[in-house]
Amino acid sequence: MKYSLGAFVGFVIFTIIIDFLLHRLIHSDDDKRYNHFSFPFGTFWFYSIPTFFILSFSTIFAIIKTTNQAFTYVVFQWLLVSYLAIYLPKFFYYLAYKLTHKAIKVKRKFESNGKIKKMNEGRYPSISRKKFLSQVGIVVASAPFISLLFGVIKGRFAFSKRYSKLSFPNLPEAFDGIKIVQISDLHLGSLNSNYKEMEEAVRLINDEHPDLICFTGDLVNNFYEETIGWEKVFSKLKASIGKFSILGNHDYGDYSKWPTPQDKDDNLNKIKAAHGRLGFKLLNNQNQTLEINGDKIAVTGVENWGHPPFPQYGDLKEASKGTDDIPFKLLLSHDPDHWDAEVKTDYNYDLTLSGHTHGMQFGIEFRNFQWSPAKYKFRRWAGLYNEGNKYLYVNRGLGYLGMPARVGMPPEITIIELTRGPISSEPM
Structure with missing residues (x-):
């Protein structure tokens, strides 16, 4: 509850500050007789929309802590994306306006000192400074709005295949060339009933003719009801050797208050059973x-x-029993922090598959450059990592949580081919 209260207070402060600053900015040069309480241009108009969303957020936070209805998360995620669609453009408008204004002041100072020669004076029609600044602000503010809109309409189902080829000298000969497909973080409650879109993901996976399919946790947001109906989609996944899965942090029901401990245990047991229903x-x-x-x-x-x-x-000691004499070992562990904390130092796992981070569902990836806010929270947040002869792959997730959008961080299907040979990695 402490975290929810902090998030609520953060939204309140951010909303009030942005609206207050924009209110002053827009009306700074207006008629001095301007009435701050008039409608529709007064303070009331600027605060009515954020007040509605703040009250909605606080209500949803309270419901999430006590409800057993998976639909609550669907309501929350659309409220969140609506809020961001309004306030991200406002924030970037203000930022662009102020930075451009500052740049103009610096330029004029240099001009007045004779350090910059005025060019093209009188050749083009001039516009007022405020109109120019407003136009710059609008252009800059449109970028996050369009990006978010794209992420909602297209990005969240723009499935991306990422290929890696890893070689290990200790890989048994019979498994040379084995193909593993990894998916992670479905969060079925957030997907609601988008069966058709996820059927496309299943088709893309089956087209790879994998030997193993590994699902690395977070099947649901919180409740087993989220899994109902999805067996008709994911039971169609095909793998010649087998399909294996683990639990993620969201699968335990820890993000809700339960009437009794037994209710929570029943929810968890039904989620475990759902893994079998999905194959x-x-x-x-x-x-x-x-x-x-x-x-x-x-x-x-x-x-x-x-x-x-x-x-x-997680109890890795218990999980590893009986594997000491097996030459090659694959580990499924939901949280990539586990790899640095325990796996790579205390256990001899050749390849670990994780998820959890989602790449924050937002980022920039271009050739060898990748950035996401996730890097400030997780040391290993997306893609392939290795130290010595041990590898970790962090999947960016196939579903989404909180925000029903993906911007620059598409949902991922990971394809890893294992070969026998000197330790090495390369993209396929």
């Missing part, structure tokens, strides 16, 4: 040995392990 073998601090022509590899799944406030249910 996955759930590995809960367990491992599975895969054997072809006498050669073996191990697939281990550990429960969620993350730094606070994320839960630490």
Whole structure:
């Protein structure tokens, strides 16, 4: 509850500051007889919209803590995207206006000192300074609005395949060339009933003819009801060797208040059962040995392990029992922080697959450059990492949470081919 109250206060402060600053900015040169309480241009008009959203947020936060209705998250995410569609442009409008105004003042100072020669004076029709600044602000403010709109309409279902080829000297010969598809963070409650869109993701996965399909957690936002109806989509996934899954931090029901501990346990047990309905073998601090022509590899799944406030249910020691003599080991662990904290130092796993970060569903990726706010929270937040002969791959997630949009960080289907040879990695 403390976190929710902090988020609520943050929204209130941000909203009031932005509206107050814009109110002053827009009317700074207006008629001095301007009435701040008049309608429709008065203060009331500027605060009515944010007040509506703030009250909605506070109500939804309170409901989420006590409800057992998955639809609450759907309502919340659309309120959030509506809020961002209004206030991100406002924020960038103000920023562009003030920065451009500052730049003009600096330029004029240099001109007055004779350091910059005035050019093209009188050749083009002039406009007022305020109109020019407003036009700059509008142009800049339109960018986040259009980006967010694209992320909602197109980006959240613009599935992206990402390929990697990894070589290991200890990979058994019978598994040379094995193809693994990883998906993560479905958050079925957020997807609501977008079955058709996710059927396209299933088709893209099956087109790869994978040997293994690994799902690395967060099947739901909180409630088992979110899984109802999705078996008709994900049960169509095909893998020649098997389909394995683990739980993520959202799957335990920790983000809601339950009438009794038994209600919470029942919810978790039904979520575990849903993995089977969707066609996955759930590995809960367990491992599975895969054997072809006498050669073996191990697939281990550990429960969620993350730094606070994320839960630490994972028991890697228990999960790893019986795998010491298996030459190649694959680990499924939802939170990538687990890799640095325990996996790479204390255990001999060749490849770890994680998710959790979503790449914050927002970022910039161009050739070898990638950036997202996720990098300031997670050391390993997207893509392939390695230290020595141990690898970690962090999937950007196939679904979405909180904001029903993806901007510059498309939903990901990871395809990894394992080959036998000197330790190496390369894009496919």
